């Protein structure tokens with residue numbers, strides 16, 4: 256929140272929330288706020304370097320990303336050392352890093368992940384999960400801000416659920432009961448299309464919906480066009496979570 260004007264920048268707040276949540280899931284709760292802040296800013300530098308020209312000169316975005324990646328890997332290596340020194344099996348943590356460390360400790364040497372592979376997995380998941388989820392939250396706030404009737408409906412359902420659970424901490428079981436919230440997330444993901452397209456390489460000649468696709472062609476899945484296709488979603492520019500009350504099935508012929 257901006258103390259002077261009372262404004263909050265939703266994306267910034269969402270990035271903080273998703274970063275903390277993802278770190279907790281992957282490497283456990285982080286007590287040291289300074290270290291966590293450094294890690295967050297390093298992860299952002301790596302994320303931005305992924306979209307930069309690959310010029311390894313000091314001062315470029317790409318170079319900053321490489322330096323940041325080194326710092327992240329060093330910090331994670333230290334964390335691994337500390338966990339091994341404390342005795343892996345005695346440690347009662349249940350985060351993803353611990354799962355990978357225990358697995359590689361028990362696997363045969365040929366099967367076990369190396370430390371570098373474990374670190375790569377952790378960093379990949381932080382990058383894949385933080386900005387995407389924060390962007391989705393931000394768009395959902397925007398759509399609910401534009402559709403206050405739906406916002407009120409969602410709020411009253413959620414408050415009702417909370418009072419039934421006596422405001423106890425949320426668990427995965429609670430999430431499974433949040434039907435309308437789930438549909439609101441799906442509708443926000445449809446309309447915002449966080450990742451607009453993603454490529455595939457054809458491994459062999461094939462046919463899709465009457466189109467001939469040759470081996471080695473790169474095919475882009477155009478998610479945004481699908482999300483806004485009236486043959487798939489009625490009235491596609493309307494924000495309407497209840498469209499997911501029914502299962503949406505589309506035949507390729509219709510597209």
Ligand code: HEM
Pocket residue numbers: 277379380381383384385387388391449450453454
């Ligand atoms: C709203 C949030 C998210 C969106 C919109 C999103 C979107 C996507 C998309 C479009 C892909 C590519 C799919 C493909 O090419 O097949 C992908 C892949 C992936 N995402 Fe996410 N993602 C989100 C959250 C997350 C989170 C929270 C994590 C992990 C903590 C994650 C981890 C991954 C991974 C590991 C892959 C690669 C999977 C593979 O190798 O096939 N994503 N995501």
